[in-house]
Amino acid sequence: RICAETPDNQFLPATGRLDVYRKPACTSFERGAVRVDDGVREGDAISPFYDSMVAKLIVHGRTRAEALARLDAALAQTRIVGLSTNVQFLRHVVASPSFAQANLDTALIPREAGVLFHQDKVGLNLAVAAAVAQTLLAERASEGKDPFSRRDGWRPHGLTVRRFDFEYQGEALQASLTYLHDGALQLALGEASGLLAFDALPAENGTLMDLRFMGQRQTVQTWQREEVVHVFCDLGATTIIEIDALAHAGEAAHDVGRLTAPMPGKVVSFSVKAGDVVKKGQPLAVMEAMKMEHTIAAPADGTVAELLYAPGDQVAEGAELLKIATAG
CATH class of the missing domain: 3.30.470.20 (ATP-grasp fold, B domain)
Known part of the structure; x- marks a missing residue:
């Protein structure tokens, strides 16, 4: 199933x-x-x-x-x-x-x-390489006769180093891509570094490529939805977030005290009220969806500031159910 x-x-x-x-x-x-x-x-x-x-x-x-x-x-x-x-x-x-x-x-x-559970057969290196290669293939596809449409990092002297920001399994990380004079690409991720090579393959949809990096060679297919890159290969599948720094300029570093619905559904009950002091892991609310009930628990110690819905209300995925004021 x-x-x-x-x-x-x-x-x-x-x-x-x-x-x-x-x-x-x-x-x-x-x-x-x-x-x-x-x-x-x-x-x-x-x-x-x-x-x-x-x-x-x-x-x-x-x-x-x-x-x-x-x-x-x-x-x-x-x-x-x-x-x-x-x-x-x-x-x-x-x-x-x-x-x-x-x-x-x-x-x-x-x-x-x-x-x-919590198995990652694709791995960080291959996920980053696939995301970078997909970006470069998309840029090549948009190139025209105008030399200024090219984004291959060419310059008459010196090397171009390009930075990529990612989030993978909840961890933020940076990768750097160096355009070498012979046309090769050097991809570095922390202490890991190697030549990145890829060739586009025919595909009806998504990006299909023959990808080589760090001793691995895989036929990889990717689809990108907003910043999320979905990576598929024979080893398995994973997702990696390719962060557009400009799009997030001015955003707060983190969002504290919000509890959201993990899926669309109905609020069954709240076990707390505004002003209650709660402990991390304490049940706060129950939602019903797909014939199942799901308990929403406190992510940290704090005080309930406000309930935003009532039992019986239908809520969308990601809707904020209640606010918690934390000591931090």
Whole structure:
């Protein structure tokens, strides 16, 4: 079952639009080595009012090993952008010792938790290289005959060094790209540095490239939505935020005391009122979405300043539910 959910966050259901929905070569609603049964198309929305399932993926093989390999390859070719899904989690399940050896029971997930959750098979270096390469390919595509349309860093003497700002898995970082005189590109990320090379490949949508960096060579496909770059390859999938510094000029460094709805849904109840002193982790509110109730907890010690909704109200994803004044 391919579902709109976030396994690394206790399988919290996800909602949103299927901006990109690409399936492996498959049959639908009939027997086949790889079969996908679904009722959605690219551009459809997954709402909070129905089940979170996007599709069923079914594979057949002559042996369990062949079926597992076929299943992993089909999951690797399933590419969804617009909302969180369990596709990568399913790849981790398929590769886990318990599932591979058919040691199946209801304790499989907690038993294999170490290899199922918070896994990043793509890695920081490849994610940064893919984001930089995508940017450069987009710039090349916009070049015209006017030499001033070029952004390749050419200058008659010296080297051009270009800075990129990213956020990856909650951590801010910087990368620098040096345009060498022989046309090569040197990408540095902290103490890691290497030549970056890439070639564009034909693609109906997104950016498809043959990417080489730091001893890795991967066929990578990317899609960018605002500042978020979605990276897919045989190793797995990840996201990285390419920060536009000018777009964020003047913004506050952080936003303190806001508690927002993790998805569209209905406010069921509040367990606090304005003026209450709360501790980090204390339950504050309950929301209902996709047939499930979700508890909103305090991120830090503080005092409830204001409740912004009432029980029974429908709220949008990201809506601020209440304000907390913190000691900091």
